[in-house]
Amino acid sequence: MKAILRALAIAALVVPFSIHAADALSEGTVKKVEAAAGRVTLAHGPIENIGMPPMTMMFKVKDPAMLKKVKEGDKVRFRVEEIGGTYTVVRIEAAK
Known part of the structure; x- marks a missing residue:
């Protein structure tokens, strides 16, 4: 039972960050x-999820x-992902 509770506690901390x-x-x-x-x-600015430094x-x-x-x-705020070897904007929205 302790192992299950410990696993749940760890998951509660890790999942929101993931x-x-x-x-x-x-x-x-x-x-x-x-x-x-x-x-x-x-x-x-930096695009953390693909490891790209600031640039145009x-x-x-x-x-x-x-x-x-x-x-x-x-x-804007945006999300870039590598799709088929090409960096592609998959989401873009006005910055708030």
Whole structure:
């Protein structure tokens, strides 16, 4: 019984951090939107989940419809994942 309680206590501590890390958003500024090409250029801080340092870079977007929500100069929070060997924005939203 003690082993079960200990395992539950550890899971209660670890799971929230794992979920947060899996959903972590990075911050940046939209420099250019290329909706027809499905690309966005972002000046961004570190992108922890892929180990990328701050820089300005063009990214492919998973769904070009996401680009309707942003324009040049917008401060954004976003998520990049490596899909098929390409760094791809899978989520983007206005920074609050």
